[in-house]
Amino acid sequence: MPNSANIRLIDPPEDAGRTTASLFASLASRLITLHYTSGVSVIGSTLAGLAEAGREISKTAEGARIRRALEASAVKDNGELLWSALRVTGWTEGMPAAPVLDHVRNDLALLLADDLAETIENVPAPLENKVHHSKTVPAAITFIDTLMGLWIHSREIVQSIEALARSAPDGNTVEPGDAVHSGPILR
Amino acid sequence: MPHDHDHGSVPSSPFEELMKLQSAFQQSLSEATMQYLRQLQGIVGPVTPGTVVQQVEGSTIELKMRPGGQAKATVNVENRQRVHSMVTPMITPLVSETGATWFAQTAFSPPTALLATDEVLEFALVLDAPADMPVGVYRGAVMIYGCSDGVVPLEVTVAKTTRTAAAKRKTTADKKTPAKKRARKTAKSTKAS
Numbered sequence: 470m471p472n473s474a475n476i477r478l479i480d481p482p483e484d485a486g487r488t489t490a491s492l493f494a495s496l497a498s499r500l501i502t503l504h505y506t507s508g509v510s511v512i513g514s515t516l517a518g519l520a521e522a523g524r525e526i527s528k529t530a531e532g533a534r535i536r537r538a539l540e541a542s543a544v545k546d547n548g549e550l551l552w553s554a555l556r557v558t559g560w561t562e563g564m565p566a567a568p569v570l571d572h573v574r575n576d577l578a579l580l581l582a583d584d585l586a587e588t589i590e591n592v593p594a595p596l597e598n599k600v601h602h603s604k605t606v607p608a609a610i611t612f613i614d615t616l617m618g619l620w621i622h623s624r625e626i627v628q629s630i631e632a633l634a635r636s637a638p639d640g641n642t643v644e645p646g647d648a649v650h651s652g653p654i655l656r
Numbered sequence: 657m658p659h660d661h662d663h664g665s666v667p668s669s670p671f672e673e674l675m676k677l678q679s680a681f682q683q684s685l686s687e688a689t690m691q692y693l694r695q696l697q698g699i700v701g702p703v704t705p706g707t708v709v710q711q712v713e714g715s716t717i718e719l720k721m722r723p724g725g726q727a728k729a730t731v732n733v734e735n736r737q738r739v740h741s742m743v744t745p746m747i748t749p750l751v752s753e754t755g756a757t758w759f760a761q762t763a764f765s766p767p768t769a770l771l772a773t774d775e776v777l778e779f780a781l782v783l784d785a786p787a788d789m790p791v792g793v794y795r796g797a798v799m800i801y802g803c804s805d806g807v808v809p810l811e812v813t814v815a816k817t818t819r820t821a822a823a824k825r826k827t828t829a830d831k832k833t834p835a836k837k838r839a840r841k842t843a844k845s846t847k848a849s
Binding site: 473537574 | 712716746770771796801
């Protein structure tokens with residue numbers, strides 16, 4: 470019975486690959502876009518991105534357990550009440566979802582790039598804009614999806630920074646505490 | 657008579673009714689326009705490079721365990737990208753043939769890791785089955801959270817414990833030696849000592 474598997478992480482075949490130049494260009498594009506967009510769009514896209522991340526993490530066993538626990542608490546009712554009173558679903562309707570997790574991961578990779586200085590020196594051409602074929606009508610941004618997205622997004626940031634700390638040369642390493650909270654309480 | 661649609665009252669004049677209809681139309685039009693513009697904004701946007709999981713052909717995980725038991729597996733992840741990648745393996749809920757869903761208690765070690773270019777890392781998966789777990793074959797997948805496409809199929813067979821050879825020998829010995837005889841034998845040996 471095979472109890473091990475092998476997988477590879479690769480670049481999407483029809484997309485820009487992850488290189489120092491493309492990651493830098495992507496970060497620069499995000500910052501430049503801020504000049505041509507409104508605060509509502511930025512917050513709305515971020516909320517949409519968090520909600521999408523929340524929907525995705527809810528498909529995993531761990532995410533589903535956390536979601537069930539949240540849904541069983543008063544948090545869900547109060548959150549949805551606030552969501553409804555502030556008409557969040559209304560003003561965020563149709564907002565494109567920002568890939569918030571990819572942003573964290575790409576920015577982290579930039580911090581570890583060996584060739585960052587020379588890449589910045591020879592400023593790369595901005596990446597071409599991408600046409601999103603499949604997500605013309607984004608899903609509604611619900612409170613519980615956004616809450617789940619905030620959970621996984623913040624955990625990703627904590628784990629990323631801890632991973633950076635671990636990547637320090639031997640002798641300078643400070644072992645961070647385990648950030649994964651698990652136990653029978655949410656089982 | 658005051659006019660209020662919401663409270664079911666009668667309009668005071670046709671002109672007032674027309675104005676209300678017109679303002680409602682303008683409001684709907686502006687909302688629809690905003691939604692359209694947002695969708696348009698979503699169609700074209702800056703590229704954010706991502707990561708795809710490529711499953712090595714034939715890679716699958718099959719585990720066998722008993723209720724209350726534990727099973728272990730490993731997932732080897734290789735980073736073929738030109739920059740560092742964060743890897744957070746997770747499993748999906750496992751579903752049996754009868755439709756029962758198991759939100760398995762799992763732990764990956766390490767839970768997350770930063771992989772440099774061409775680095776390969778082994779993630780150990782420990783799966784715990786509850787003691788009252790119904791037997792059956794549960795299917796799901798191991799996925800790398802935040803990466804698109806590939807998953808590794810995961811099949812867990814939960815079966816009752818088959819008696820071990822030692823347990824069988826003990827049972828046979830118990831049958832051959834009645835309880836009273838065993839008790840006498842034990843008493844003798846205690847006296848002798």
